[in-house]
Amino acid sequence: MNSDELPFTKQQILEIIKNYPTPFHIYDEKAIRENARRLYKTFSWAKGFKNHFAVKALPNPFILKILKQEEMGTDCSSLPELMLSEKAGIIGENIMFSSNDTPAEEFAKAKELGGIINLDDISHIKMLEESAGIPELICFRYNPGPLKEGNAIIGKPEEAKYGLTKEQLSEAYKIMKQKGSTRFGLHTMVASNELNEDYHIETAKMLFELALEIYQKLGIKLEFINLGGGYGIPYKPEQKPIDFDKVSAGIKKEYEKIIVANGLEPVKIIMECGRMITGPYGWLITRVRHIKHTYKDYVGMDACMANLMRPALYGAYHHITVLGKENASKNHKYDITGSLCENNDKFAIDRMLPEIEIGDILAIHNSGAHGHAMGFNYNGKLRSAELLLRENGKIVKIRRAETPKDYFATLDFNKLSEFNP
Numbered sequence: 001m002n003s004d005e006l007p008f009t010k011q012q013i014l015e016i017i018k019n020y021p022t023p024f025h026i027y028d029e030k031a032i033r034e035n036a037r038r039l040y041k042t043f044s045w046a047k048g049f050k051n052h053f054a055v056k057a058l059p060n061p062f063i064l065k066i067l068k069q070e071e072m073g074t075d076c077s078s079l080p081e082l083m084l085s086e087k088a089g090i091i092g093e094n095i096m097f098s099s100n101d102t103p104a105e106e107f108a109k110a111k112e113l114g115g116i117i118n119l120d121d122i123s124h125i126k127m128l129e130e131s132a133g134i135p136e137l138i139c140f141r142y143n144p145g146p147l148k149e150g151n152a153i154i155g156k157p158e159e160a161k162y163g164l165t166k167e168q169l170s171e172a173y174k175i176m177k178q179k180g181s182t183r184f185g186l187h188t189m190v191a192s193n194e195l196n197e198d199y200h201i202e203t204a205k206m207l208f209e210l211a212l213e214i215y216q217k218l219g220i221k222l223e224f225i226n227l228g229g230g231y232g233i234p235y236k237p238e239q240k241p242i243d244f245d246k247v248s249a250g251i252k253k254e255y256e257k258i259i260v261a262n263g264l265e266p267v268k269i270i271m272e273c274g275r276m277i278t279g280p281y282g283w284l285i286t287r288v289r290h291i292k293h294t295y296k297d298y299v300g301m302d303a304c305m306a307n308l309m310r311p312a313l314y315g316a317y318h319h320i321t322v323l324g325k326e327n328a329s330k331n332h333k334y335d336i337t338g339s340l341c342e343n344n345d346k347f348a349i350d351r352m353l354p355e356i357e358i359g360d361i362l363a364i365h366n367s368g369a370h371g372h373a374m375g376f377n378y379n380g381k382l383r384s385a386e387l388l389l390r391e392n393g394k395i396v397k398i399r400r401a402e403t404p405k406d407y408f409a410t411l412d413f414n415k416l417s418e419f420n421p
């Protein structure tokens with residue numbers, strides 16, 4: 001689906017709004033499933049290929065259950081994400097636990113679920129041993145430092161807090177082997193939202209070469225290589241989606257040249273993509289509440305950055321459609337704003353759109369990953385509902401909107417009346 005396409009009409013959204021007030025995120029199950037199948041098909045040459053969906057991108061157990069049916073595992077980064085994975089029935093080595101600055105109890109939970117633990121640092125071995133014991137299978141996150149260029153969102157690898165250096169990596173495998181681990185994996189994640197196919201192929205090549213080096217140095221044959229997430233999506237209409245056939249063919253070529261030719265086969269290829277799995281198949285649906293004309297023309301929505309933070313956080317572009325005005329000429333320049341007391345609470349700045357009226361409904365595209373998930377409660381703003389557009393056209397509410405009661409859930413007002421400052 002292109003970044004400016006929609007799987008619903010204004011009429012359908014008006015029907016949905018009768019039961020589910022705006023704002024809400026809506027996800028397209030059919031498109032998510034088709035996309036998952038396309039990814040698996042293109043990597044069908046790689047035996048045991050699996051995407052561990054990065055739960056942080058869309059931490060909703062209904063979505064995880066769909067992805068489980070599509071043969072995906074999870075990539076979890078915290079205790080609640082591990083619990084979500086468990087709730088969705090994704091356990092054992094279908095879980096990749098890629099955390100950093102990890103508390104002991106999270107190692108214990110990951111081990112209890114039988115997940116693959118992906119250590120972010122050599123010093124974590126001690127805590128892992130004390131809190132969960134030494135697992136049979138262990139993975140390490142590699143940070144190539146100056147050996148690999150980063151990208152705009154994630155920054156330079158040598159400035160990134162994640163992962164082990166090459167020297168530490170060899171030492172870490174050696175230690176874990178001595179301590180009793182018998183199965184090993186390797187992981188990296190050096191980019192975020194990267195659309196360049198060659199970049200991803202080069203990352204795979206770098207890891208395959210490292211696998212060979214580890215084998216030659218330590219006699220360890222890796223069981224899997226986790227290429228990470230970070231595969232981009234075209235947020236802007238003029239951007240092209242990643243050509244996954246090209247990525248897959250490029251990775252296959254390197255796999256044959258480095259892994260197969262050196263007798264290291266079988267090494268499973270794993271990914272932990274979030275954004276490219278669900279990102280393009282979610283929309284934030286929001287209604288125009290106010291329009292003000294001061295030094296600029298502002299359109300005030302009933303959603304705010306608590307519902308979708310990427311534009312405020314990164315200046316990220318999210319395409320916007322004014323429902324029912326898809327073919328009208330885009331001859332008005334607007335800032336599309338939320339209601340938070342932060343001047344960067346803007347979904348778009350100086351965006352050319354058709355003339356907007358109060359009550360119009362806007363679809364903010366590509367909200368299916370790192371959208372609702374990034375929400376927060378600053379200014380007492382409440383997170384919206386999440387809806388699923390099923391393959392049969394039915395709507396299922398997969399998360400209700402927060403209420404003030406949720407906002408107050410961590411406060412004890414009984415104690416407040418007893419409190420005499």
Ligand SMILES: Cc1ncc(COP(=O)(O)O)c(C=O)c1O
Pocket residue numbers: 054056057075098189192193228229230231272273274275276369
């Ligand atoms: C360790 C790790 N894996 C996977 C992902 C998913 O990235 P994306 O959703 O861009 O594919 C992230 C995102 O921050 C991450 O930190």
